[in-house]
Amino acid sequence: xxxxxxxxxxxxxxxxxxxAIEHALGSLGFDGVNGVRAGKIFELDVAxxxxxxxxxEMCRKLLANTVxxxxxxxxx
Amino acid sequence: xxxxxxxxxxxxxxxxxxxAIEHALGSLGFDGVNGVRAGKIFELDVAxxxxxxxxxEMCRKLLANTVxxxxxxxxx
Numbered sequence: 001x002x003x004x005x006x007x008x009x010x011x012x013x014x015x016x017x018x019x020a021i022e023h024a025l026g027s028l029g030f031d032g033v034n035g036v037r038a039g040k041i042f043e044l045d046v047a048x049x050x051x052x053x054x055x056x057e058m059c060r061k062l063l064a065n066t067v068x069x070x071x072x073x074x075x076x
Numbered sequence: 077x078x079x080x081x082x083x084x085x086x087x088x089x090x091x092x093x094x095x096a097i098e099h100a101l102g103s104l105g106f107d108g109v110n111g112v113r114a115g116k117i118f119e120l121d122v123a124x125x126x127x128x129x130x131x132x133e134m135c136r137k138l139l140a141n142t143v144x145x146x147x148x149x150x151x152x
Contacts (some may be wrong), residue, residue: 036120045112
């Protein structure tokens with residue numbers, strides 16, 4: 001089973017990487033960029049029998065820092 | 077307009093971060109993880125008038141290293 005886990009900073013958490021990219025796009029002449037947020041994506045290939053609870057635990061224990069990050073699981 | 081740009085390593089390019097996560101998940105007791113690939117996601121808020129060509133150029137010039145990475149643009 002293929003999973004896509006998307007980890008993004010929670011709203012309100014400062015995102016210096018996103019800000020740097022936003023400024024860089026402006027410097028490169030791209031107008032109209034109003035905001036950039038950077039995140040991570042993990043593509044997992046797991047056994048079909050893997051439970052939703054196990055997937056959730058993987059995210060909470062290893063893939064995301066739930067103090068400052070949200071995660072979303074997409075099945076493919 | 078909200079865009080989601082997903083940048084992933086091309087197939088065949090070594091992904092040490094993904095490998096490390098795969099091993100860490102095994103060490104934590106999660107069985108059945110057959111593969112992990114790590115990537116980046118950028119959530120952009122751009123002007124509605126932004127052309128597809130401009131978005132493509134942003135990816136090629138700044139967001140992705142097209143020698144080793146693929147990118148995919150998703151409109152939301």
